[in-house]
Amino acid sequence: MDKYKIKSIFKKINNDHIIKVKVPGSKSITNRALLIAALAKGESRLKGALFSNDAKNMIACLNTLGIKIDVNEEDELITVHGCGGMLPVKNANINVGSAGTAARFITAMLAFSSGVYHLDASEQMKKRPMKPLLDALINLGVIISYDEKEGHFPFALDSREVKGGKISLSTAISSQFLSAVIMTGFLLENGLRVDISGGRESLPYVDMTVKVMEDFGLTVNKVDEDGLISYILKEGNSYEAREYDIEPDVSAACYFYAMAEILGCxxxxxxxxLDSIQGDIEFVKLLTKMGAVLSEEKDGIIIQGAINGEYEGIEANLNSFSDQALTLAAISVFAKTPTKITGVAHIRLQESDRLLAMKKELEKLGIRTEMGEGEITIFPNSMDGADVEIETYEDHRVAMAFSLIGLRRNGIVIENPECSAKTFKDYFQILDGITSILSL
Structure with a gap:
């Protein structure tokens, strides 16, 4: 499917209708649990797991390293035969594809596993930043030689002489760097202390990492010494295999809650x-500032969108749940007043320059924006219904977020919708079902 034209259903539905969906398991939790289970002693069963391209890339990397993994997509079950912290393969060629989690997590694990490896990635991943992590690993004694551009894939990694110690690591660009080293730092002979520098305002994905680690029996020591935050991983610790339930992906869920706000249903x-360990749950709460009503029921949170789809714009700092910046942008084009999104400079270095993509594609629709380095203000305006093709930049979040606009504005055509398979391969099929049922 090269293109997908969204069916506009605004004011064609009964606002008492409810969108009821099931989303895949969390990408973030699935890939953390996969890596941790691979390093655990014994056999782990991951229930409710995600089978996206990112998860498949992680599984392929672990398979190459000698980890046996049994996959049952129909039952959403992954069985991982852990290696007890001793990777069976000490010399291998690894390709992480376009998966940012696999890229960062696998790199740190190999840096702490006393072997010689060559790591490659997709053209998209080659453009994404790795330098803060790689520089920290070099400071520990890892030998890295770059095939192409310094600080980027592809590169060779020799970790045979690494013993552990202390590193300083910035999380300004990505908190995945920190998650990567704390998940695997216990593998080092002398353990690892990680001092945080140049940090983001909050680190919900790191908190998630710590929670999954603790669920598999490994304690993380976090200390605050006069404002300097450090994570300490002691050598000799280990993960214990277990049966583990993976939460539904809240990042994916947010698109459907956004639909409720846009459509008024x-x-x-x-x-x-509400007790999800995923940071994007904050976006669901944020919708209440735009007139939505939230209630928590037995089967999950219900969002009642603003009545008749009429709501005000807001100013919101999305630093700690920035995957939803594009989603909020989609909602904002139908608001009565401007919306300002701040705290998202780092999204310019993700699968695409998401801030620039937001600006370019909104302006195609006649929506004026003002963009700063880490912020954007969106000025809603009436839009005609002429067909407009939305470029997705091979970015799943651009594709899914801009599809929301098409539910209320005629003529939205999404280019390369299949890029959503990175985290949510059935998104557009589910969207088909929703628009068909609601517009009956």
Whole structure:
């Protein structure tokens, strides 16, 4: 499917209708649990797992390193035969594809596993930043030689002489760097202390990492010494295999809750609750500042969108749940007043320059924006219904977020919708079902 034209259903539906969906398991939790289970002692069963391109890339990398993994997509079950912290393969060629989590997590694990490896990636991943992590690993004694551009894939990695110690690591660009080293630092002979520098305002994905680690039996020591935050991983610790339930992906759920706001109807995503360990749950709460009403039911949170789809714009700092910046942008074009999104400079270095993509594609629709280095203000305006093709930049979040606009504005055509398979391969099929049912 090269293109997908969204069916506009605004004011063609009964606002008492409810969008009820089930979304895949969390990408973030699935890939953390995969890596941790691979290093655990014994056999782990991951229930409710995600089978996106990113998860498949992680599984392929672990397979190459000698980890046996049994996959049952129909039952959403992954069985991982852990290696007890001793990777069976000490010399290998690894390709992480376009998966940012695999890229960062696998790199740190190999840096702490006393072997010689060559790591490659997709053209898209080659453009994404790795330098803060790689520089920290070099400071520990890892020998890295770059095939192409310094600080980027592809590169060779020799970790045979690495013993552990202390590193300083910036999380300004990505908190995945920190998650990567704390998940695997215990593998080092002398353990690892990680001092945080140049940090982001909050690190919900790191908190998630720590929670999954603790669920598999490994304690993380976090200390605050006069404002300097450090994570300490002691050598000799280990993960214990277990049966593990993976939460539904809240990042995916947010698109359906956003639909409720845009259309003025209700939405419920099965199994999504306010106590989720995923940072994007804050976006669901944020919708209440735009006139939505939130209630938590037995089967999951229900969002009642603003009545008749009429709501005000807001100013919001999305630093800690920036995957939803594009989603908020889609909602904002139908608001009565401007919306300002701040705290998102780092999204310029993700699968695409998401801030620039937002600006370019909104301006195609006649929506004026003002963009700063880490912020954007969106000025809603009436839009005609002429066909407009939305470029997706091979970025799943651009594709899914801009599809939301098409539910209320005629003529939105999404180019390369299949890029959504990175995290949510059935998104557009589910969207088909929603528009068909609601517009009956």
């Amino acid at each position: 209700k939405a419920q995503v099965q199994g999504v609750y």
